Amino acid sequence: MRMLDHFVHDGPNGRHQCIVGEVLGPTLSSYIYLLYDSNVFPGNMARRLAGQMALGVQYLHKRYEDLHRGNILLCPPTAAWSSPANLKTCLDRPHKCWLRAQTPTPHASALW
Numbered sequence: 001m002r003m004l005d006h007f008v009h010d011g012p013n014g015r016h017q018c019i020v021g022e023v024l025g026p027t028l029s030s031y032i033y034l035l036y037d038s039n040v041f042p043g044n045m046a047r048r049l050a051g052q053m054a055l056g057v058q059y060l061h062k063r064y065e066d067l068h069r070g071n072i073l074l075c076p077p078t079a080a081w082s083s084p085a086n087l088k089t090c091l092d093r094p095h096k097c098w099l100r101a102q103t104p105t106p107h108a109s110a111l112w
Contacts, residue, residue, distance in 0.1 A: 001075075012101035024073035031074055 005020040026034070032041050041049075053072070060067045 012099060024075060026074060027070055028072040028074060029069040032069070 001021045001024060003019055003021055007018050007020075009016050009018050028041075036042065056072075057067055
C-alpha cells in the first residue's frame, strides 16, 4: 500500500496522526462471506496468503494487538478501481455514526 498523504486531526478524543492511502478492500471477513459457503477460507487460498499475513501479523500485533479478519483489507482487482465511476459502483454509501469522546483504554490481545 502506498501512502498518498498525511495530516494531524484534532478531534474530541485528542490529536491523531492520519494517513491517507490507496483504496483497499474488501475486508478478509466480507470476502470469505461473499465467495464461500462456509465461514472458513479454503486451504489453497489460505496457503497463498499465509506468508504475507504472517509478516503483517507480526508487525501489527507488536504495535496494536487488535488484528482479526474483520480489519484485514485485501487489494481489490485493478479493474474495479480504474475509474471514479467504477469505484462508485463498488462502494456502499457512507455510513454515519455518532462520535463520543472518551478516555482511551488499551486493547486486550485477541490473538494470544
